[in-house]
Amino acid sequence: MTKLSVNVNKIATLRNARGGNVPDLLKVSRDLESFGAQGITIHPRPDERHIRYQDARDLKTIVKTEFNIEGNPIPKFIDLVLEVKPEQVTLVPDSIEAITSNAGWNTIKYKDFLTDVIKTFKQAGIRTSIFVDPDPKMIRGAKEVGTDRIELYTESYATDYELNKEKAIRPFIEAAKSAKELGLGINAGHDLSLDNIQYFAKNIPNLLEVSIGHALISEALYLGLDNVVNMYLHKLK
Numbered sequence: 540m541t542k543l544s545v546n547v548n549k550i551a552t553l554r555n556a557r558g559g560n561v562p563d564l565l566k567v568s569r570d571l572e573s574f575g576a577q578g579i580t581i582h583p584r585p586d587e588r589h590i591r592y593q594d595a596r597d598l599k600t601i602v603k604t605e606f607n608i609e610g611n612p613i614p615k616f617i618d619l620v621l622e623v624k625p626e627q628v629t630l631v632p633d634s635i636e637a638i639t640s641n642a643g644w645n646t647i648k649y650k651d652f653l654t655d656v657i658k659t660f661k662q663a664g665i666r667t668s669i670f671v672d673p674d675p676k677m678i679r680g681a682k683e684v685g686t687d688r689i690e691l692y693t694e695s696y697a698t699d700y701e702l703n704k705e706k707a708i709r710p711f712i713e714a715a716k717s718a719k720e721l722g723l724g725i726n727a728g729h730d731l732s733l734d735n736i737q738y739f740a741k742n743i744p745n746l747l748e749v750s751i752g753h754a755l756i757s758e759a760l761y762l763g764l765d766n767v768v769n770m771y772l773h774k775l776k
């Protein structure tokens with residue numbers, strides 16, 4: 540079964556809007572796990588506009604499932620991850636001004652850089668994943684840099700799903716086949732939702748984990764966090 544890791548960035552966004560501790564990120568994360576979430580994901584950005592670096596340290600003390608930290612491996616991110624030692628680190632090539640993640644790695648251009656960073660994390664006992672587009676060339680490049688897993692960047696799937704789901708999933712099926720042949724584990728994320736998750740998981744049989752934040756928290760406004768987590772778990776069965 541594919542694991543559901545809930546991305547709690549949006550809880551931190553809401554908390555930061557008033558400067559206090561409402562909603563309480565640690566309580567929400569604990570509750571998400573008690574509702575059935577199998578992981579907690581955060582993506583601290585350099586401007587700390589939602590998750591703060593201190594949140595990563597605090598979450599490490601309470602997350603009982605799998606803790607996944609995503610981000611661009613700038614020096615202060617690398618230091619944070621090595622200090623916190625989550626179960627998994629996901630490397631994402633975001634630029635500072637980007638509103639959200641908007642591209643996968645060019646694993647060929649950044650081969651030497653990624654190889655070094657991945658080696659550092661693996662030596663510290665942290666599983667590595669890198670965010671990539673569903674492009675076989677980039678996936679072969681991912682194998683070369685030594686990562687344990689890839690995270691397929693699913694924005695194009697989510698957008699195209701509305702128009703033609705068979706066409707939307709096609710590159711991801713090919714990408715998953717390449718990754719499997721190369722022995723890479725497969726995660727996926729970005730803009731996955733209650734509408735599009737089941738079709739994705741059914742067509743990518745070796746999908747190990749999805750990380751979902753924006754849609755899940757938005758859906759929870761209407762349905763409640765407990766219901767929403769369990770609806771995802773049902774669709775991922």
Ligand SMILES: CC(=O)[C@@H](O)[C@H](O)COP(=O)(O)O
Nearest residue numbers: 548582609631639640728729
């Ligand atoms: C890596 C990825 O796909 C992102 O979805 C990310 O983790 C979300 O980040 P924001 O919450 O900052 O948009």
Ligand SMILES: NCC(=O)COP(=O)(O)O
Nearest residue numbers: 546728729730750752753
């Ligand atoms: N890795 C993707 C993630 O953590 C959440 O992305 P989104 O659901 O907020 O788009």
